[in-house]
Amino acid sequence: MYYLTAEAAFDAAHFLSGYEGKCSNIHGHRWRVILKIKSQNLQEQGQERGMVVDFGEVKAALKKEADYFDHTFIYEKDSLKPATVAALADEAFVVRPVDYRPTAENFAKHFFDRFAEHGFEVDEVTVYETPNNCATYRA
Numbered sequence: 350m351y352y353l354t355a356e357a358a359f360d361a362a363h364f365l366s367g368y369e370g371k372c373s374n375i376h377g378h379r380w381r382v383i384l385k386i387k388s389q390n391l392q393e394q395g396q397e398r399g400m401v402v403d404f405g406e407v408k409a410a411l412k413k414e415a416d417y418f419d420h421t422f423i424y425e426k427d428s429l430k431p432a433t434v435a436a437l438a439d440e441a442f443v444v445r446p447v448d449y450r451p452t453a454e455n456f457a458k459h460f461f462d463r464f465a466e467h468g469f470e471v472d473e474v475t476v477y478e479t480p481n482n483c484a485t486y487r488a
């Protein structure tokens with residue numbers, strides 16, 4: 350089995366709704382997203398001969414997915430008052446409502462699914478929320 354690993358990062362703000370402690374307040378992280386792709390075989394012809402997939406293609410997908418969240422405010426849908434959401438929009442802040450509590454675990458699953466949609470055979474995705482803490486999702 351062959352494995353490729355590539356990484357991207359994004360800076361954003363979030364908070365954990367219903368959390369008892371400092372993470373219930375808005376705060377920021379530099380999230381690191383580490384994608385591991387697997388393949389039983391290498392390509393046999395053309396530009397990608399001898400490769401699982403061109404690193405350039407992996408890098409482009411990582412950048413697209415990370416850029417979606419970069420310098421935004423990520424919040425779980427229905428965790429803010431409609432008036433707050435409206436006020437953020439009125440200020441033209443870029444917000445990213447998500448269907449899940451924005452934890453490292455849920456981001457790992459989110460990115461796993463997104464990269465699978467890009468057509469990669471994803472082995473696992475690891476998301477670092479702080480330099481010392483990460484979560485990994487594997488199918």
Ligand SMILES: Nc1nc2c(c(=O)[nH]1)N=C([C@H](O)[C@H](O)COP(=O)(O)OP(=O)(O)OP(=O)(O)O)CN2
Nearest residue numbers: 364365372376378451452453454478479480482484
């Ligand atoms: N299993 C998880 N636990 C926690 C998550 C998570 O995603 N998965 N997230 C948080 C918060 O987002 C929080 O920001 C993390 O804070 P903390 O662990 O305190 O990290 P710090 O680096 O800020 O810690 P310091 O010791 O204050 O430097 C909480 N838990």
Ligand SMILES: [Zn+2]
Nearest residue numbers: 363372376378
């Ligand atoms: Zn946090």
